[in-house]
Amino acid sequence: MAKVNVSLDAELVVEVMVLAGVGSPQDAVELVVRDYIARGHRTEARVELTDQNLREVEVRPQDPQG
Template sequence: MAARVTVSLDAHLAIEVMLLTGTKNPQDAVELIVRDYLERGRRTEARIGDPDDGSRVSDLQPYQPPEG
């Protein structure tokens, strides 16, 4: 079983999260939001790559407008 953490949250914020996720339990609602946030981050990383990966952009030349 994974470790659990208890976090205090403003009641209005908890209600908004519950409405957004369609859950009746604030714990479940916040967990869904956090999991979604993490998945979005992973998908973004997969699309743009690692920012430390300079080899992806090293071949790019700066834009030079056509002469004439």
């Protein structure tokens, strides 16, 4: 996998290290990025499930009125 070097504010990285409980700046930032990606996938899955449920409601035949 290709590697990318990014410059970040030291205070920001230290805060991430403390919150993640990790001693390495590289590991801390990687954990945050992986968590962000996983959260996005979970959100997509929930939205997809909601969309499917809404489609099922729209497809159901309505009861005769009148």
